[in-house]
Amino acid sequence: MITAIVLIDADNGRIPETAQAVADTEGVAEVYSCAGDVDLIAIVRVRDHEQIADVVTGRIDKVDGVARTTTHIAFKSYSSADVEAGFSLGE
Structure with a gap:
């Protein structure tokens, strides 16, 4: 499974409708609405x-409502359980 993180700039005043359509x-x-440099962040998972x-x-x-997108491809996924397991290897 390939995961892509898509940062979306949306038209002002249309963010909720755009988020639902995405x-x-x-x-x-x-899809997450967020504060910061972008309006929405979409997580895409495909084969x-x-x-x-x-x-x-x-x-x-x-x-x-989507004005612009920037896409980032994820290489590896980490979770708090993975990080904790990595630290406990030497114990």
């Missing part, structure tokens, strides 16, 4: 890299 997009696992292009440029970029 969340309803096939391949999008989660291969070609699907990332389809989801981001073919679907998310075409959602009404």
